[in-house]
Amino acid sequence: ENWGKRQLISMLKNGTGDIRPGFSVVADASCSFLVAGPCTEAKRNGLTGRFERSCFLARFNPAQTQMWGMVLSNAWTMHVATAPDRDFLVAGAFTTAISMGSDHFTSRGGADLFVARCDGNGNFRWARRAGGTGADYLYAVAASSSGECFVAGEFGGGDAVFENTV
Numbered sequence: 001e002n003w004g005k006r007q008l009i010s011m012l013k014n015g016t017g018d019i020r021p022g023f024s025v026v027a028d029a030s031c032s033f034l035v036a037g038p039c040t041e042a043k044r045n046g047l048t049g050r051f052e053r054s055c056f057l058a059r060f061n062p063a064q065t066q067m068w069g070m071v072l073s074n075a076w077t078m079h080v081a082t083a084p085d086r087d088f089l090v091a092g093a094f095t096t097a098i099s100m101g102s103d104h105f106t107s108r109g110g111a112d113l114f115v116a117r118c119d120g121n122g123n124f125r126w127a128r129r130a131g132g133t134g135a136d137y138l139y140a141v142a143a144s145s146s147g148e149c150f151v152a153g154e155f156g157g158g159d160a161v162f163e164n165t166v
Contacts, residue, residue, distance in 0.1 A: 023036055023037045023078055024036045024078065024079040024080045025080070026088070028086050028088075029082075030086075032059060032061045032120075033059070034058070034059050034060075034080045034088050035056075035060070035080075036057050036090065037055060037056060038053075038078075039054055039055065053074055053075070053076050054071050054073045054075060054076075055075040055076060055078040055092060056069060056070070056072075057070050057078065057090060057122070068121060068122040069122075072098060074096050075092050075098055075114070076093055076094070078090060078091070079092060079138065081142050083117065083147055083149075084145055084146070084147055085147065086119075086120050087117050087118065087125065088119075088120070089115065089142075090118060090141070091113070091116070091138050091141035091151050092113070092138055093136065093138050093153075094111065094112060095111050095112075098114060100124045101123065101124030101125075101127065103116070103124065103127035105127070108131050108132060108133055108158070108161065109131075109132070109134060109135075110131075110133070110157075111131070111135045111156075113131055113136050113138045114127060114129050114130075114138075115138075117149070128162075128163055130161065130163070131155070132156065132158035132159055133157055133159075134156025134157025135156040135157075136153060137153050137154050137156075138151055138152070138153040139152045139153050139154075140152040
C-alpha cells in the first residue's frame with residue numbers, strides 16, 4: 001500500500017505534462033492524501049494551465065484515484081499539512097500576485113509567503129500573506145491538535161509584514 005503511494009508520486013514527474021515530483025505529501029485519517037509540487041505546464045490528471053512559476057495541488061483517495069486538482073500560478077515551494085478537522089493547510093512562496101479563492105495578494109517585493117486553509121474538496125476557507133521587501137521563503141507548515149497553524153521560513157530584508165502587522 002505504501003509502495004503504491006510512492007509509485008503515484010513518481011508518476012507526477014517530468015514528461016509531456018512537465019509535472020515535477022511533489023515537494024510535499026500528507027495523508028489524512030481516511031488515508032486520502034494531498035500532493036503539492038512545482039509545474040510549468042500541467043496536462044495530466046485534469047490539471048491545465050501554463051505558467052512561468054506555478055505549483056500543483058492534488059488530492060487522491062486511498063485507491064490512488066484523483067479526487068480534485070488545481071494549479072496556483074506564481075506559487076512555488078509549496079508545502080501541505082493536515083488539520084485535525086480534515087482540512088488541509090497549504091503554504092509556500094509567491095511572486096507578483098496570487099489568488100486563492102476570494103483572497104488576492106500582491107507581493108511587497110521579491111517573493112512573499114502565503115498560508116491558506118482548504119477543505120477536503122479543495123475550497124479555500126481563508127488565506128494570509130506575509131513578507132518584506134526582499135525575497136522571503138517558506139520551509140514548512142504544520143497544524144497543532146487544536147487547529148492552530150505554524151509556519152517556518154525566512155525573510156530577506158525590510159520590515160516583515162504579517163497581514164497588517166509589522
